[in-house]
Structure formats: C-alpha cells, structure tokens
Amino acid sequence: MGIEISADVGGTFTDFVVRDADGRIGLFKSSTTPGRIADGIFAGLTLIATRRGVGLRDLLAGCDSLSIGTTVATNAILEGKAAKTALICTDGFRDTLLIREGGKADTYNIFVDYPEPYIPRYLSFGVAERMNAEGGVETPLDEAAVRAAIAQMKEWNVEAVAVALIWSIANPTHELRIGEILAELWPDVPFSLSHRVSPTLREYRRFSATAIDASLKPVVQRNIAEIETRLATDGFGGILTFVTSNGGRTSTREVLEKPVYLCLSGPSAAPHAGVTLARAEGVADGNVLTIDMGGTSFDVSIATNWETPMHREGLIGGHMFGVPSVDVRTIGAGGGSIARVDAGGFTHAGPESAGARPGPACYGRGGTRPTVTDANLVRGLLDPKGFADGQMELSVDAAATAIKDHVAEPLGVSIEEAACLIALTVEQNMVGAIEDLTIRRGVDPRGYLLVSGGSAAGLHAAAIARELGMRRTLVPDVAGVLSAYGIATGDVRFGFARGLFASSARFDHAAVNAVLAELQAEGTAYLDRMRVPDARRSMVFTAEARYSGQVWQLTLRLPAARIEPGEGLAQLVEAFHVLHEQVYAVRANDPVEFTEWNLLAIGHVARDASEAVRAEPVGRAEPVLRRVFLQEIGGFADIPVFDGAMLQTGVRLTGPALVQTRLTVALVPPGCSAHVTARGGLMIEVG
C-alpha cells in the first residue's frame, strides 16, 4: 500500500495532506498559480518530494491516490472566466436567469446595481415548445427554431450551450430532442440539459444550474486533461478524484459530465474534517460546529448527530448552482477584513476586504486601511517574523498607523483598545453567521464542539465560543489545512437524481419503482467504477416531499429502495409526518406529494486508515514571554508563548497563553484553560 495525497487548491495557497500507509500525516502549503491549478499542484508535489528526499516520479509511483479540491469552478464563475455560453429555453422565458427569485440584501439601500444574468439575454434563444405541469405537450417543439439558433451561436463562436425548458422535469422529450439536434449539427460543442443536471422544481434554480454547468465544461475539461496528462507523464498510476459540492470525492468522469458539482469544491470538505477530528477526540454525540477563517471569508458548517445538512440553494457570485451541496455558510470576515468607524462612532469590520493585494497594512504592500490581521498583530498575538510558515515578515508600525488613523483617533481610544474593538466586531459578525446556522434553525449551539480551522482562527475561537455559550473549542493540528484534511479523510460519493411527480393520494408504484431501480443501477455502476468493495458501500435514497398545498419540499429519507403498495407507502407517508413534525412542530392530514427522487451512492473510507497518530515530542516545551494586549485585563501583559510541536499529550495550559505551530496560532484567553490532545490538537475549555 502506498501513500495518499490530498490537495486543496485555494486562491492564495494550495494545501496538502500526505498520508502514509501507517496513517502518519504530513502537512504542506505551497503558493497557488492563479488560473493554473496544475502548476500549483505540481509545485506542491515537487515540494513534498523534496521534503521526503525523493524524486517526483518516485513520489507519484508510490502514490495510490491523488484527491483534489479546487476552486477552479468557483473562481471561473466569480471572475467571469467560464466559457462563452448560450441558452436555449422555452419561448417567452429568456429572462429567467435575469429575474432570479427576488429579494435584496439591504432593504433601504436603493443605490445598488442589479446584477447581470449569468448568460446575456442576446445569447438566450427562445424556441416555441411547451410542456405543462403534468408533462403533457401544450406546444410541439419548433425544430427549425432550434437549428436557426444553433447557426447563430456558431457564427458568434459560442463555446458551450445550456438547454433549459419549462417543465422538462415533467417531460424531458423536448430537451432530449434539442440535445440530439446539437449532437448532429455541432458535434464539438459541449452542452447540458436541465433535467439531467438538476431535475428540480422551480425554473430559475434549474436554468441557473444548467447554465453554470455548461459554462464550466470547457474550463474543467481543459484543467483535468492537463492534470491527467502531467500525472501520467510523471508515472502516477493511482486513482485521481475530485471533491464535489457534496463534500465527497468522485472520479473525473462524473466531474467532466457534470462540472457544476465542482462548485464549492474545497470548502465543502471542511465540515467532514471537523466531524472526523471531533470523532477522533472522543466527541460522542456527533454535534460539531466547524469554522474556517481565511483571508477574506469565514465559512461555518454544522453537524448534528454526525450529519452535515445538505441544501440546494448554494450561491456563487449571486448565481444559484442548484445541485445538492453541504450547507456551508460564508460571510465576508477574515484576516483581510477592513475596519472602519461610522459617523455615529460605531465600528464595522468587513465585508470589504484588503484581499491578498494590497492585503493588510502590515504586509507592507501598500495597504493603508486597518484589517483584522493588523489588529491581531498590534495586540501582540501574531509573531511578525513567523507568519505563514515564515514566508512573510509583518510590519507592526504599519499596522499601528492604520489603526490609529482609521479607528483609534476617530474614537479617541488607544491603538490597542481600537485593535480589540476591531477583533470584537469581526468576532460578533462570526457569531452572527453561526447563529444563522444554529439558533435561527432552532439548534442550541451550547451543546456543540467548536472546531476551529484556518491559520489564525484559533485567536478568535475561544471568544466566539464564549459568546455563544459553547464550552469547548478544538484547534486541531491540521487547522491550517483543514479542507485538505477533510479531503484526505472523506468518502467517495456522488448523487443521482430523477424528477417524477407522485402523490400519496394516487401513487403510481410502477413508475416510482422504475425510477428507483434506474437510480440503483446507476449508483451500482458508479461504485463499481470507483472500485469500492461491497462491505464499504451505502446507497441512500431520498425524495423531495411536501404536503399537498405546500410549496417548499423537505428531503425525506426513503425507508426502502422500493415502495410497495399498502404497507410500503404507509411507512413512507408516516416517515414524512414524523419529519415534518420534527422540523415544523406540526403534522397535517393532507396527502403527501413527491417531486424528485435522489440517490447518494457512498463508498466509505476504511476507518482505521483515518486514525492518524502523532510522534510524541521529546524534551520540554519552554515558553517564551511576549507582551500582549488583552481586553479582559485592560492592558498589556507578558504571556507565555508555546511551540505547539513541542507540547506533549496531556499538557495543561492556563490562560492567558499562546500556542504557535508552523501553520497556526491559538490564544487561550484569561479565564480559559486548555490541554494538548493525543492527536496534537489544542482543546480549549472556555471559562
């Protein structure tokens, strides 16, 4: 058995986790080359090979699997670098991508631009055709209009085509026919059909998912082809997988077919990392809150009883990508979040960010406005010389000047107090994001373990936990590469879906069971392809269900892979009543309607392999003292700074104290205590 390598290609850094056959893991970070994910990956692989004292070919020859999380899809959407894509839609609905679903971020702010549609209107072609809600043909397909549209697209050098028709989920015949015409007239163009990409009710979500999917095909094909070629050249013979929006890994085949599933790839693996780490630390109830703080954003996810909820309303750049994704909330709060004071003396931090360029004032790259990183530096919490694995030196003076000019002087407080206020403000925003995911949904976070990811999140984790009434927070040894760790320990999984309307009042067992059988066959073929042994397979069937008269569906787990008349249907209906009561506190007598059938095919990783062990450090960890400004004591204090790598398992620390490793730093605030876990993490008990 060889090594397994996992990579999370982010905007600034590519994080790596290398797992040896004996379960030992190594963590690495290398710079990302914008727009060229293969370069970032190979730079990292070369670095790993060098550190291990082998050549790249030897490293790859001994590598069983390479698993990749990549923001290539997310960034292509955000930066408008996806393919030039056209839309073929039902006549009369060219504006579906423009209208979206309504709503606006800030009611009172009318001085904002309305966003452009994902596909320009002039590249949207309405063709006469129409199905009704029951799948009946109201208007036959005008094939001549389809051919004319294709001719125009060719003339304009369109690179990909999205096909999305009203009610194609009830009857896909017209979409399929358009697909045939495209294949016949324009065999080279990649295209996506909405009922295949995301067979979901509500036209905007389906149209949007399809538009994004089609637009990603060329860029994803290009990148994957490049990675595959270079890997083959360098002697890689293992399995190449990608992390999808559902947090699991899958082969290149599925990703090439439905690249929309690459949305959120990377961050989507963080929830699993949090859960795995919590389990390894002996958390019994499976209630885990995972945060990941980067330079510009702060991601939160939750797992209750080990389950991370999925949803279908994920947005990238305001565009809904529509396919099931782990529910990760993102707000604009990170190290680069800019602080300011308003006319009434209130402090704000973010969502505006200094990004990597110019970056915080302390980077010395021309930034003059104060950021959260500047505030942490001024408070003494960051080592100016040991930042980002020693790759960058920070300027305390620049940070202090920025805070003085923009926060301290306007408020008439000291620079250090202003720095504390900036930190508090950003922490409050983070608390708000966590409350959105917990209290707002009736979940009490106090019974949860907070797992803190991100290089500097450990400076804020205890404060956040305290504000939320959470008792413990874990800063794991892998905090600096959390998503890469989630990839390394994640399952193989992919979803398959069919749209089919059914009602418990007149249930068509034959039709539903036919769909379920199709899904099962697809899932089995998939797990075969992924070489998953039988013992490690799961097939999770769900339906989107609601009471007759409702408009929002709940995701209902099916009790069985077939729904038999009588008892089988009664069980299914009862399962919905129970679910509805759990979520909304009431049950009704109305018939239950089903709009969509889904299968999640899972290949579980071997559990023992995920149990990493740590080599106990030898010798004593001697702390050094550093002057740190602490709001709790209203001034500076000399507090001990420990080298995390030198702390032995079980060592107890009493706050205030700082723990630094190569990639992370954590603060044990006054009144809190902490101990080093068997896996080398820091468990802070919040006082």
Added chain:
Amino acid sequence: MAAVIDRFTMVVLRRRFEAAIREMVNALFRSGRSGVLNTAMDFSCCITDANHQAISTALGLPIHVAAIDLISRAVERKFGTDIRPGDCFANNSAYHGNTHCGDFTLSVPIFVDGQLVFHAIARAHLGDMGFPTPTTYSPLSRDLYEEGLMLPCVRIQRDFVDLTDVLDICKANIRAPEQFHGDYLATLAAVRTGERAVQALCAQYGLETVRAFLEQFQTYAEDMAVAAIKRLPAGRVTGEQRHDSEIAAYADGIPVRATLDVDPVDARIVIDLTDNVDNLPLGINLSEATVTAACRVAVLTILGPDVPRATGAFRRIELKLREGSAVGIPRFPAATSTATTNLCHVLNSLVQSLFAGLGDGLGAACSTIGNPASCACVSGTDSRYDGRPFANQILMGYWGGPGVPGHDGWLTFGGAGAQGMLWQSSVEVAEQQQPVLVECLELGVDSGGPGQWEGGPGAHLVYRVRHDPVRFTTNAGGNDFPPFGAGGGQSGGPSKAWAIGRNQERTTLPNSADVTLVAGERLESIACGGGGYGNPLLRDPAAVAHRAREGWISLDRARTTYGVVLDTSGERFRVDDAATQALRSTMAAAE
C-alpha cells in the same frame, strides 16, 4: 441617568436584538401556509420598547415596519394597565395603527421582572382576510364596511391560551379557515419566539444594562441621522404627482402633494402633506401607518445605508398630516384596504423625488405603481385535484425599480412598500398550485423610464386559463400616470392589461379589474416600468449599446431618446462616437 454602556456591550446587544428579530422571521416563514407568506415573504417582525421605540426595522417590508410602533401604542391606548404576561392582541384595523386590513398583526407584551418592557410584533399579509370578494386589496371599496372582517386591536390570547370566540369569528368570515388557522399559528409562533428571545437576553445582561443600551442605541441612531442630514443642502421643495382615477370626481387623476423642508443646521426634515385631497370613496386611501412609513422610508433611503433603521433616526423626521385626507390620517369610515400600494407608491416616490430638487445627484425617480395584473389575486377550483378550491395572490412580474443617481433601477423592485424585499413566484410552482399556464414572462421592451440612469422595466406576462374558470382581481396603477422621472429623467412605460378571448378578441381591463376567464382565454399584462433619473442625453453611450443589444430598449429609443447611433452589424453593438456626439448636440440644442 442610566450608566454608559461600553462599546463592546453596544456591539453585542445590537446584534442580539437583530438575532431575536431574525428568529421571529424564521418561525413565521417556515410554518406559514398562505403563498404570500411562504413564498413571497410578505410579512415582517419587529420589537418595540415600552416607549414604542423600534430597535430595528431593517428586516421585513419597509411599509410594514417603518411605523410599526403604532401597533404597541394602540395596545397601550386601548388596554392601559390591563395588560399582563400571556396576552396577545390581534389587529387589522387602519383606525388602530394597522397598515391595511389584509395585514394581520399580532403583538404580545414582553414582561421582565414584572414590568412591561417590550412588545414583540409580527405582521403577516394573509391569503384571505374575509373580504366580500376573493382578494386582500379592494381599490373600489366605498367605505370600511365593504372591506370585510375588522379586528380593532382585540385580545386573542389571555394567559397564553386562545380566546376561541375571536378565532371563531375569524374563521366564520375567512374563506380558507384552515389556511387562516395555520397562518395564525405561524404569526403567533413569531411573537412568542420574540418574547422568549428578549427575556433570555434581559436575563443574561440585566434589565438595567439593556435599558441603558436602548437609550444609547437610539441616540446613536439619531446622531447618525443628524450627521447625514447635515450633509444635505438646505431648501424647501413642493411637488405634485398624480395617480390614476377610477371615479368621476377626479377625472384628471388624483393629486398627491408634498412639501419637503430640509434644515441641515438644525438637522431636521419636515414633510408637509396637509395640502392633499379629502378621503376618497375608494380603498386606496392611505392609513396613518402607511403614510408615516412611506415618508420615513423615503427619507431613510436618501440618508444612506449607514443610518440605523431605528426610531432614533425617525426623531429627525417630522410629518404634518391632516385627518380626513386620502394622503393623511383617514377619517372613519373611509376605506383603506389598498393603503399599502397605489397612493402609497406615489407618495413614497414623490418624497424621494423632491430631494432631486435640492441639488444634482440627490433623490430618486418613481418606482412601479400598484400591483400589475400579473400579480392578480386568483381564485377558483382546480379539477386536477378533485375540485380543490384555491385563493392566492401570485407575485410574479412585480418589478420596475426607480432610476437613482449612479444606478439604473433595481429590476425586481416591486413598489416602494417592498423595495425589492418580496420574493417572486416560480412559474412552475404557480402552475402546479393554480390551473393557469404562463405563456410568457419577460421584460417589457422600452418600459423602463429613460434617463442618465434608466428605470427598471416592467414585466410582460400572459396567463392562459387551462381547464377550470379562474377569477382574477387586480389593483393596478400607472396607466394614465406612469411612474415619473426625476432630475430630468422621463417616466416609465404605462401599465396595461387585456382579457383575450378564444377568438383573439382583446378587451382592455381597468386598473381595478374583477374578471373570470374560462379555458383557453388569456390575461395579458404589461406592467409599468420605473422612472428614469437624469437627462437621457447624459447616459453613457456604452450602457445604451449594452441595453439595446440585450433587448431592453429598441434601436429607435437608443437613437431618438438617447441620441446614440449604433452600429448593429456585428455580434456586439458598437457606438458610433462621432455620429452620437453630433446627434446629441442637435438634440440638446432643440431642448
């Protein structure tokens, strides 16, 4: 004098109160039954203190929350000292501080340490509230007695237990009693959630700290408003706009007048509405709640996003209202069922537009007026579901944002009362819930008002009735008097609607239509677009080329209104700079 609260506690408590309101919103959205609640989010939640100061009106529909203090005032006025924990009060009466009778408002007193400290308030627009006709707007009602069930601030719970007599009266008057009961429970869940959250907050921080915070926070809100008003130019501007009239008394339209006084030295804004017409024999009379909210919202949007949407900020805005005026405080028994839309839309936009008279780059044009026919209330029975009855408002194509300095109109704006907060129905969901087929839902070409900053377009929608007859009731506006421009901008396109027979015969529908169509017949609606802001000849030619290429505007409009000459031979339209400059000079000279 309360202790000064440190900045840290200020930050925390502000967020805590907002979180409590968000919890209320969530409870209502998740469990509401009417489509306008669980799809369009046509409801709002708020918390006021014992002095009726609202802590945050940032969530929910502006027209719902900006004057929500009138609800807790009504409770205090009516029940005085007879208010105790476990009470809940229901109110849909414009004569007791409510917006209009379609909005069902619940409030509960929140007691801490035996004292009444707060009120939790939730306001929900229900699918049916017991109108004589199946709608929740009735623009042609002559008086209150034609507007169905009234709940004039009545107790609906005592000791946390339903007073079933009141609920029985509601259910006896409302078309869909089960749906109503579900919506009642959802609204109740919201106010009780707010009560619990605020009590927990007070227990954690102590009542004295919370009180001191409230005082300091409202002062902060006021300071922010002061700072924003001090940045405005001084001046007085008077204006008049008109709303379509459907009665003989105002054949030339119903005037809406306002005078705006901005005093940056004293940091005060006065809006005088006393010079308006008397109450009309129509449901479009405004209520005290909507006239107040419309003005506050208009001013707050101008003051900018940093000013907290709290009572403290409203202290700097003085309103002069006249009782017995259609644009003022209604005199009993004037009808007010349509008080949240039509005249309300004109008033809010008028006040915003008056700021344009103070100086360049200020104010805003008019947003859409009335609900277009695409947003009809629909009712009937559905043979696909064994004759199941339905009564609902479809919120589709409610667009037409105003052109404002620096920005074109926000597309899915939907009237000044919503300012983009409502959600649009999905075509597929609407077709599943009602036996109609939407044949088209696209923007109306050239419907946005021209300007340097263009108004948002209105929607072009066609409904076809499938198998069962469907009754459509509408409360449109902006036909004779479409949304006006400001600062030199022009008005948006007018709203229009037709019934189309099976033989394609077209019948123009009035603003306030009540029409039943049968299988194969159609209703077509073109909604009015928002007004433009600024002189169209100043619009960036590249933006004109873009909108022309995207089909929002015709080539004719690009040339004759914007003075932009385009080369349309290629994929992208190109501006002919020299020809455009020449054409614009000629046009400017002719102005």
